[in-house]
Amino acid sequence: MNQQPVVGIVGGGVSGLATAYYLRQRLPTARIHLWEASSRLGGALYTQWIDGYCVEGGADMFITNVPWAVELCRRLDVELVGTNPEHRGAFVVHRGRVVPIPEGFAVMMPTRLWPLLTTPLLSWRGKLRLLAEPLVPPRWDRRDESLADFAVRRMGREAFEHLVQPLVAGIYAADARRLSMQAALGRFVQMERRYGSLGAAWWHSRTGPSRSRANGSGSGARYGLFVAPRQGMEQLVHRLAEQLPQDAIHRQSPVAEVKRCGTGWRVLYQNGNQATPTAAEVDALVLAVPAHRAAGLLRYHDAELAGLLERIPYGSAAVVCFAVRLEQLPEPPRGFGFVVPEVEQRQVLAVSFSSVKFPHRAPPGGLLVRVFIGGDRLQPLLELSDERLQQIAWDEVSQLCGWSAKPLWHRVFRWPRAMAQYHVGHLELVRQIRHRLHAQPRLALVGNAYDGVGVPFCIRGAQQAAAQLAQELAAAPK
Ligand SMILES: Cc1cc2nc3c(=O)[nH]c(=O)nc-3n(C[C@H](O)[C@H](O)[C@H](O)COP(=O)(O)OP(=O)(O)OC[C@H]3O[C@@H](n4cnc5c(N)ncnc54)[C@H](O)[C@@H]3O)c2cc1C
Structure with missing residues (x-):
């Protein structure tokens, strides 16, 4: 050589x-x-420190059920922090109100019965259809299908529209009618193939020999599995x-x-x-x-x-970050944020209370809010000026949360053609x-x-x- x-x-x-x-x-x-x-340097890892707030303009955490990022951070002495075990739940917008995602519902999988039975997100018909998931015969052929086709087939349209679509769109900023199940959510395809249904796979994971431990309490995007560098995502870039x-x-x-x-x-x-x-x-x-x-x-x-x-194909997105004083809110947020189903026809895709998720990201008395605008339907909004975009983001958040406070500052981060679909x-x-x-x-x-x-x-x-x-x-x- x-x-x-x-x-x-x-x-x-x-x-x-x-x-x-x-x-x-x-x-x-x-x-x-x-x-x-x-x-x-850093591309989609972009951290700014503003008045003691750790503001993530791009990626803001990563998953730990695969080893590569955690191992690299360990080698480079990058300190990682987990998500706040308090308030680990997430919410979803439903008929203009912010409603808890049923406890134990993670991406596609209901794991607890009572929260599902009592959620206002689904009608009785929708709940029964979702509970009947283990009775739906599996598809044996190996063809790929879209998230929408898979979820509607297995769980019914209501559960898809009000739970699965917004949760997955919040992660992939993708159109569920085109998102590949095999490429993006292959583990659920494997579960169907191996056990016949997601319900049976879940039951096996609880009772089988390779019992998987729960990802901590909570609902939504399995938040117990995520970490972030204490000094911001960009610390990894610097190291x-x-x-x-x-x-x-x-x-x-x-x-x-x-x-x-x-x-x-x-x-x-x-x-x-x-x-x-x-x-x-x-x-x-x-x-x-x-x-x-x-x-x-x-x-x-x-x-x-x-x-x-x-x-x-690649999608574009914008992230709008705000700081607010907690004392100006009627009550502090009690979850990590909320996702917005397409059927709600609103102008944001997801809202994250960044400093509830990672408390070190705001100084005492402050709240850091991150609004995600992306996905096919919202692409035209990305043509608007920063001022318009931040106005839209703030109007949506303050209306949905019932806030009348004014943000201390805002920042808009744009990500043109950055998200592979x-x-x-x-x-x-x-x-x-x-x-x-x-x-x-x-x-x-x-x-x-x-x-x-x-x-x-x-x-x-x-x-x-x-x-x-x-x-x-x-x-x-x-
Ligand atoms: C808004 C947003 C939120 C995200 N959230 C998360 C998250 O929470 N968790 C997670 O795990 N992932 C998240 N991701 C995904 C993750 O951040 C990206 O997949 C990852 O950072 C991509 O890194 P990369 O180096 O491959 O590409 P990029 O970060 O896009 O970097 C590519 C670099 O190449 C440079 N470049 C382009 N063309 C040229 C050229 N011709 N010559 C020289 N340089 C060039 C660019 O300037 C850029 O710096 C998010 C992505 C975005 C956009």
């Missing part, structure tokens, strides 16, 4: 930085160049960047095109304000950018691969992309477009890309 291979990484979000980290673990002598288009030599990172250096050059790659990037692009030659290349950007970079080199990447057939599309990628040695694709949208999955992708490239560089001397 070339004693000092050069590896290029395009994109300075968590995927690109984590790839650089794992590459240096595997190939300590490798020289790394990481090109980031903007002046800031990763600190591991690299300073001259490895090129900020404000958007890459315009990549081309094959011998067995390696030639990267054309904009260097600061220079008029003509600069060229760099690398032995291996990682594209850690959204799939539509990777498609743009590869379009002249491999039109087929670019075409496949272009087929992964796993539509029906996504797994097959990714299989085709991987197949085509085999024709391009020493090239890896990393990011939220492929095997999971959350931060831990981006980190797993980074590990895999580093392992693959280290092996390829070791196997084929230059």
Whole structure:
């Protein structure tokens, strides 16, 4: 192997930085160049500290039932905090009111009977239909289907519209009629296949030999499973960047095109304000950018691969954050936030009481509120100015919560084409992309477009890309 291979990484979000980290673990002598288009590293991990509030503009926590993010934080000495065990419940908007999600209802699974029987969210007909889920025969064929088709088939339309759709939209910002069950919520497909119904799977998990422990009390998005870095999500970005030599990172250096050059790659990037692009030659290349950007970079080199990447759709979103003084509210919020079903036809997708979820995120006496605007139906709102967007967000929250207070400040964060949408057939599309990628040695694709949208999955992708490239560089001397 070339004693000092050069590896290029395009994109300075968590995927690109984590790839650089794992590459240096595997190939300590490798020289790394990481090109980031903007002046800031981190991509969708973006923390701002404002008057003692820890404001997350993008991702605000990650799941711990998969190991990759937790392990990386541990290695880098990033302190993690769990969600507040008090007030772990969540709410859903129903006929203009904010109503608790039945205790024990997690994403798709009712696990407790009484809260379900007494919830005002469903009519008696809707409750009976949901309780009949174990009687619905499973679908045995292996075709993918949408979340809407799966949930309506198994649980009935009411449970889908008032519980499942808003909970899943709050996580994926996706259209439930197009979201792939197999790619986004494959564990429920497996449960149906293995046990015949979700009810039977739940019963087995309680009584079978591999009894799973409950995720703590609560309802909604299984909040007991989530953690966040105490100093903000961006702390992980800083720690990763600190591991690299300073001259490895090129900020404000958007890459315009990549081309094959011998067995390696030639990267054309904009260097600061220079008029003509600069060229760099690398032995291996990682594209850690959204799939539509990777498609743009590869379009002249491999039109087929670019075409496949272009087929992964992306949604845009905005996050509006406010601070309010608790003393100005009729009562402090008692849950982590609420989600808004599409059938309610409102202008926000989800509202999170960030500092109830993570108390260290607000100074004493303050409340941090995060409003999420995204999903297909709300895309036109994203054209509005920051002022209009924050007005809409605040009007919705104050009306639904019955608040008359004025926010102390607000911030709007915009995420254009940042959220990969796993539509029906996504797994097959990714299989085709991987197949085509085999024709391009020493090239890896990393990011939220492929095997999971959350931060831990981006980190797993980074590990895999580093392992693959280290092996390829070791196997084929230059
Ligand atoms: C609003 C929002 C909320 C989210 N909430 C959560 C959450 O709570 N939990 C969770 O686990 N996940 C969440 N996610 C998903 C998660 O944050 C992302 O999947 C993850 O951060 C993506 O990281 P990435 O590095 O792959 O891509 P990105 O963060 O998009 O980074 C890509 C980087 O590449 C750069 N770039 C693009 N093109 C070029 C180019 N041509 N040349 C050089 N650089 C380029 C960009 O500037 C950017 O910095 C959320 C995402 C969003 C948008």
